[in-house]
Amino acid sequence: xxxxxxxxxxxxxxxxxxxxxxxxxxxxxxxxxxxxxxxxxxxxxxxxxxxxxxxxxxxxxxxxxxxxxxxxxxxxxxxxxxxxxxxxxxxxxxxxxxxxxxxxxxxxxxxxxxx
Amino acid sequence: xxxxxxxxxxxxxxxxxxxxxxxxxxxxxxxxxxxxxxxxxxxxxxxxxxxxxxxxxxxxxxxxxxxxxxxxxxxxxxxxxxxxxxxxxxxxxxxxxxxxxxxxxxxxxxxxxxxxxxxxxxxxxxxxxxxxxxxxxxxxxxxxxxxxxxxxxxxxxxxxxxxxxxxxxxxxxxxxxxxxxxxxxxxxxxxxxxxxxxxxxxxxxxxxxxxxxxxxxxxxxxxxxxxxxxxxxxxxxxxxxxxxxxxxxxxxxxxxxxxxxxxxxxxxxxxxxxxxxxxxxxxxxxxxxxxxxxxxxxxxxxxxxxxxxxxxxxxxxxxxxxxxxxxxxxxxxxxxxxxxxxxxxxxxxxxxxxxxxxxxxxxxxxxxxxxxxxxxxxxxxxxxxxxxxxxxxxxx
Numbered sequence: 001x002x003x004x005x006x007x008x009x010x011x012x013x014x015x016x017x018x019x020x021x022x023x024x025x026x027x028x029x030x031x032x033x034x035x036x037x038x039x040x041x042x043x044x045x046x047x048x049x050x051x052x053x054x055x056x057x058x059x060x061x062x063x064x065x066x067x068x069x070x071x072x073x074x075x076x077x078x079x080x081x082x083x084x085x086x087x088x089x090x091x092x093x094x095x096x097x098x099x100x101x102x103x104x105x106x107x108x109x110x111x112x113x114x115x
Numbered sequence: 116x117x118x119x120x121x122x123x124x125x126x127x128x129x130x131x132x133x134x135x136x137x138x139x140x141x142x143x144x145x146x147x148x149x150x151x152x153x154x155x156x157x158x159x160x161x162x163x164x165x166x167x168x169x170x171x172x173x174x175x176x177x178x179x180x181x182x183x184x185x186x187x188x189x190x191x192x193x194x195x196x197x198x199x200x201x202x203x204x205x206x207x208x209x210x211x212x213x214x215x216x217x218x219x220x221x222x223x224x225x226x227x228x229x230x231x232x233x234x235x236x237x238x239x240x241x242x243x244x245x246x247x248x249x250x251x252x253x254x255x256x257x258x259x260x261x262x263x264x265x266x267x268x269x270x271x272x273x274x275x276x277x278x279x280x281x282x283x284x285x286x287x288x289x290x291x292x293x294x295x296x297x298x299x300x301x302x303x304x305x306x307x308x309x310x311x312x313x314x315x316x317x318x319x320x321x322x323x324x325x326x327x328x329x330x331x332x333x334x335x336x337x338x339x340x341x342x343x344x345x346x347x348x349x350x351x352x353x354x355x356x357x358x359x360x361x362x363x364x365x366x367x368x369x370x371x372x373x374x375x376x377x378x379x380x381x382x383x384x385x386x387x388x389x390x391x392x393x394x395x396x397x398x399x400x401x402x403x404x405x406x407x408x409x410x411x412x413x414x415x416x417x418x419x420x421x422x423x424x425x426x427x428x429x430x431x432x433x434x435x436x437x438x439x440x441x442x443x444x445x446x447x448x449x450x451x452x453x454x455x456x457x458x459x460x461x462x463x464x465x466x467x468x469x470x471x472x473x474x475x476x477x478x479x480x481x482x483x484x485x486x487x488x489x490x491x492x493x494x495x496x497x498x499x500x501x502x503x504x505x506x507x508x509x510x511x
Contacts (some may be wrong), residue, residue: 014360014373017490017504073498079365083499114500 020110023100026061033088033100037061038111063093081105087114119345120219120238121261122202123251127215128191129155130249132184143181147171154186185437187406189398197243199348204241210258211348218258220345235273247271256281259341263288281339286312293333299326311337353396353446354387356380363402363439367431368493370399370440372507374427375420377445379510382420387450391416392423394449397430401438409434416451475509485509 024037037060069089076082084104091097099114124130133140143160145153151171163178175181195214202209208220219238221227226237235252242250252273253264260281267288268274276284288311290303302325308314314322315337322330335341358373374397381387393416398408409430417423427445479485488506497503 014358014369014376015488015506016361016501017506019501075499112500 018113020101020103020112023109023111025100025102025109031102032067033064033090033109035061035063036100036109036111062096064090065093066091068097089114118220118222118256119258119261120206120221120235120252120254121258121265122198122217122219122238122242123253123262123265124198124215124246124249125251126155126157127195128186129157130215131191131194132187133157134194134245135190139182143178144184145171145174145181146184146186147174148186185405189406189408198246201241201243202238205238208345209348210345212258216262217348218261218345221254231275232273235275239271239273256339257341258343258345259336260285260339263292266292282312282315285337285339286310286315290314290337293336295326295329295333299329299333302326353448354381354384355444355446356384357442357444359442360440363441364443365439366494369505370431370443371428372491372493372505373443374431374445375424376507376510377443378420378424378427381445381447382423383510384447387447390450390452391418392447392449393417393451394447395423395427396446396448397427398444398446399436399440400442400444401436402441403438405438407434407436410448412449472510 021039023039025033026035028034067088068091070087072084072086074082074084082105085101086104087099087101089097089099098111100109100111101114102109128146129144132144132146141159142157143163143165144157145160145165146155148154153165153167153169153171153174156165156167156174160174160178160181163181165174165178165181171183175183191214195211199209199211199217202217202219205226206219206221206224210218212218221234224234226234231254235254238252239247239250248270251265251268251270253261253266253268253276254273255261255264255276256278260276263285264274264276290309290311290313291300293311295303303309303314306325314334317334319331319334322334324330326333356377358376360369360373364370364373381392392413394410394412396408396410398406400406411426411430413426417426475485475487478487485508487509489509491505491507492503493505494502495504
């Protein structure tokens with residue numbers, strides 16, 4: 001018997017965009033971000049931007065000047081992987097604005113643009 | 116000498132499930148349809164009172180430890196196709212009467228010259244090893260008698276009914292094995308007719324007077340007369356495209372986008388040869404090994420991928436999936452004969468698209484995949500940022 005020759009060669013994939021990226025965070029006693037270190041360096045001053053590789057040399061700790069906004073999303077509590085996040089829009093000492101969030105499910109911090 | 120062989124694997128879908136989940140062996144199991152009615156029940160479940168066509172809720176009330184599984188038609192068909200392929204090694208003419216029931220025309224086959232026993236042994240040996248212990252094999256002069264012989268046979272001990280012994284053999288077989296409606300069986304039971312021999316001894320006219328044309332057919336079968344020809348199995352050779360989701364899809368919007376991509380991908384397959392599509396099957400692999408599929412026959416051949424995507428969208432939108440979708444596949448089962456298509460007046464626009472398509476083809480040839488992607492909105496209203504947009508392979 002000749003195997004079927006009309007099967008597709010490989011699966012086509014749909015890729016997610018703007019996936020969250022891990023970062024190390026230092027917080028004050030109330031859990032508010034004070035400083036963080038992304039995996040790759042931050043963009044320069046301006047609008048909230050995605051952290052991009054090769055921008056400012058190796059990643060280092062960034063001081064938070066001011067918390068501009070804070071909000072929370074809770075979704076999919078009925079699913080196996082619910083979403084419980086607290087987002088912070090941070091104004092950094094060097095002038096950039098970034099969005100980060102604390103994932104209450106896995107207890108880690110992530111960077112993710114939130115327009 | 117018998118010329119029709121029958122391979123019978125009782126409760127085939129249930130056996131496939133037990134193969135996939137060996138821990139369920141010896142426990143009550145039921146396969147239920149989308150309408151949540153029992154389609155198959157294991158022997159343990161039947162002992163507890165679970166019957167076919169019973170609502171799943173009632174079955175669970177009767178049998179507290181019942182494992183209820185969704186009927187996964189795609190998986191059973193794949194497993195049955197494996198059996199049929201194996202049987203083709205023995206005979207080129209096979210009828211697939213149902214999943215778990217096949218008839219083989221063994222006339223003139225070399226193995227038959229060594230005798231019916233050798234023929235049936237050859238059939239048993241050809242089966243995939245996992246089915247050898249479960250398959251009942253029978254051989255007789257026609258399909259009906261071969262089927263009854265197979266039901267009487269034990270796995271590993273094929274049964275051959277000599278042409279001269281047919282009526283003797285059938286005389287003591289249960290009448291409930293004769294294919295007829297539930298109402299006819301009920302009335303036969305009320306008349307005290309439980310064996311084929313009892314019915315065969317009655318005058319044909321009397322049986323026909325009671326049951327009409329169906330009665331005549333039953334009477335003939337009980338006498339071992341079955342003139343129904345063997346209908347050779349027609350192999351489907353579908354043109355298949357599939358999409359695997361990085362994260363199981365839980366919203367219809369993702370599935371609709373995937374349907375569009377599948378329709379576009381199928382349209383580019385050379386096997387289509389510019390023919391309109393007449394019949395398609397949409398399959399989904401759901402999380403937890405479950406499956407779903409829907410066959411769609413189109414009244415008129417579809418001549419554009421957009422139209423095909425629209426038809427698929429109707430199917431997806433009206434479908435309550437029982438779980439997150441991990442993979443979606445589209446099989447084109449039938450094409451319509453070619454129809455003339457009006458050419459486009461806007462040649463320049465078409466040229467641009469063709470050039471773009473050529474560029475993507477070249478990139479694919481160089482890298483093995485298309486590095487060009489298109490950004491599509493999936494759930495633009497979502498509060499979760501990564502769910503709003505997605506990248507799909509760009510195909511102009």
